[in-house]
Amino acid sequence: MGFKLKKPDDAVGSAAPAIIIGLFVAFGGVLFGYDTGTISGILAMKYWRDTFSTGYRNPKDGEPDVTAQQSSMIVSLLSAGTFFGALAAGAIADRVGRRIAMIIDSGVFVFGVILQTAATAIPLFVAGRFFAGLGVGLLSATVPLYQSETSPKWIRGAIVGSYQLAITIGLLLAAIVNNATKDRYDSGSYRIPVAVQFAWAIILVVGMLILPETPRFLIKKDKHEAATKSLARLRRLDINHPALVEELAEIQANHEYEMSVGQASFLEILRGTLGKRLATGCAVQALQQLAGVNFIFYYGTSFFQNSGIKDGFIITLITNIINVVSTFPGLYMVEKWGRRPLLLFGAVGMFVCQYIVAIVGTTTSSVVANKVLIAFVCVYIFFFASTWGPVAWVVTGELFPLKARARCLSITTATNWLFNWAIAYATPYMVNAGPGNANLQSKVFFIWGTFCLVCAVFVYTCIYETKNLTLEQVDELYSKVRFAWQSPGFEPSLTYTDVRDMAGEMKGATLEDLEASAQEKRAEHADHVETTTKV
Template sequence: MGLKDNSFIRRFVDAKSKKSGSSAPGIIIAGFAACGGVLFGFDTGTILGIMAMDYVLERFPSNKESFTSSELSLIVSILSVGTFFGALSAPLFADSIGRRWTVLISTFFVFNLGIILQTAATSIPLLCVGRLIGGLGVGMISSVVPLYQAETLPEWIRGAVVSAYQLAITIGLLLAACVNQGTHQRNDSGSYRIPIAIQFLWGLILGIGFILLPETPRFWICKGKDDKAKASLSRLRKLPPDHPEIIEEYEDIKAAYVFEAQFGKNLFAQVFSRKGKQLKRLFTAVTLQAFQQLSGINFIFYFGTQFFKDSGIENPFTVQLATNIVNVGSTVPGLFFMEIIGRRKLLITGAAFMSVFQLIIASVGVASDTDASKKILVAFTCLSIASFAMSWGEAWVVSSEIFTTRTRAKSVSLATASNWLWNWAIAYATPYLVDKEHANLGSKIFFVWGGFNLVNVLFSFLFIYETKGLTLEQVDELYENVSHAWLSSKFVPSQHAFRPSSPSASIHSDSKADAISVEERSV
């Protein structure tokens, strides 16, 4: 009995569509692709722990005692500058040399070069150059890996794998906390070089994995190499190239590509079209990724060690390790909640809980400085992390499934870039907000995060459509027929909505005319 036949799995995913072949290739792809999330998570969790180490504080800061707000801001945020431009540039490489080669180049050359420079650094300038270059690699990986997954995995497991990307991020954060806990007391360069150099291993694992994996069949079809597309499908499904299911899937992909090609050139202008509610979808994804950052989660993982230290907690490294364990443990049920509760309800509920917990953290931090209040800070920080991990941590799923096939790659790239842009803004501004010589907000910073999460509740109510249980084509039908997000839960999809014989097929012709109109105006 294969994984797709497991009774527990079948409660949450629809594995009825494919019965032949093996699920193993999809699981292998998921495992290797998840390393992309580990890269992001490990770096996020490592850098602030490194900057709180005694050995580093005695050598890197200009005053040889502590980092100034400007130094702290520069070192932490420079990575996000690289990731922002890496995410924006990813479609240019992925559509020309392929998804697989883009991942290989971004890991073996770009990311690993950044790690080498960071490991060799003995001062801030070289450390920042290394983080900038490493960020370019992480940004490309974060945009292309989900695309590779979507184009290679069987439909029945695709949603769970995309959600698992967030789980990989949390595992990276936990591993970073463990490594920092093991090296922060060393009185030599190994205290910071070991955590940085370990990232080289994650890059090698991801790169070697993609050497062994095939290019996506959709890329080969786009390049007109149909035999290679069939060979790719054969490897991915562990079926002969002439197997009926391979031929059927190939014909489906080919037909979809031929239909999309009728629209003319794939121009970026179409991403910003109002037709088919594309602009609304783009606004939803870009804003969703922005609010994921503004939820305050990365303040905890970027600056948590320093925050707990400034709050008088004796062993901030241990507390940071505990918060990462909570993050990983809470992400696992979130994978299932997306399919059980649904995207819309989960995001609304998660934002509400985060807001309450963070406002409590801010209030307690302002009102008291006792041992009991410090325990409350830690407890409600963990509750806030758990709320995020089970809800907003899965925002990547929503961003990847609400676009049409034609606009998906570029739209997801813009949404990912939005995530990294706000990641940079938070990393750059937060040191000034909490530093005693500047805004000196301290625990009052959680009033800001709690306020943003109240806005998140409203945003989710107004813009997040319920897409649970819908195919990507049914999501298109949902946006075409339902005007308001709060009515989406009542939507009932029609069968074969986009086939010529269906009453809904007129959507196709309208979309084609709109696309051609956009192209003509762009010439």
């Protein structure tokens, strides 16, 4: 098999432009990760707690602090904003295009950053968190959409997965900046980490002013000449190259066939194989959150400190470094190993680690126990970052036909953020001590671990293997293969150009009937050519 990812022999043109563009667009994930990561450290900063406290004092040290309810609201409002942003992303991306949508998304994010930077009390800070979340939610649905529509099939998984890598880099950068400002006793302690986000948004906007629109969106809008130029730029081929013409014709034919059998209404995307794919996408995004990783990145600093670990900031920095480094093997293995095996491997590994952390944290409280807790949290992060972190975005980016891709991706991403919000909101009540709180502490890892076991069952029964298939061939996979565990080894045999030609003659026929008729006509044509040649 070899270690290096090798371009297939049948892949014509250069993949370099699409890879470079896809990796740059992943920069939107830095906004996501950094904004998520800053809040964990900010909530633990003394100056911030003194300034934003409304009279409550922490029972552990008697210092001014925010209540569990306030902490829950501050953290979860970002996720609430992202939920509504993700829901709106599909409509915006389908109306103005994937490229312009990302510029608009970044502007919304910047507005939220301005409010947070200016804030000296909880209401304005919370408003800023909401609008920043709105921008992040818009981007989180649009970035994988852009990547999946521009990437060659043989490396699409790694490119879409790089979005998660950018998220981990954003989390790491947040941990570094937080660690650098945490000891300041002035507004710079939290304003510097928040204001740094202006730089990430500016970089993304400048890039999107230069990059091309996706050819699939342009086909959807009947802009064939623009789609040809865009694909030629992405594949570094002449606009008249046969391979380019063939790829565009297949995209066009697939879109026309999909539109002929139904529009992308909300009712349509809930029925048939499209409804099955939407349910799969929503479930994989929900389970990515229920695996518990954001508990560590939202509340990790406070959790480690409450567990008796002296410098929670340093531990958080270490876990973020592991998160970044561990994503790289996932980007490699998603193409070499495939989506299903990698997700199964990750689910089992996370389950084991979570239960060990829960058992150790619940039964003992010593220096050795703390070291074991930290070690297995780090191993858990390795399993998540190399599997469910990037591959959840890969799976959802590949599931849907062109007519419904933006709308369905917005719904699946909104599901991710809905569960992200629920976990961010509920965690302080689940973990912390105090009246009305569950005071689970390390026992909360039993909950995350159980969901990891659910992840393993879900992957086996519901995740189809889409490695090395074009986005159009994924439609064929779902139309022909009934059960997910039968999908490995599937070989596409359908050409949508032929199906489109037959659809007009056989109205109401199934996809299988159209394909059979097209193959029969090709065989007749071949026999005719052979007979003519002999004569």
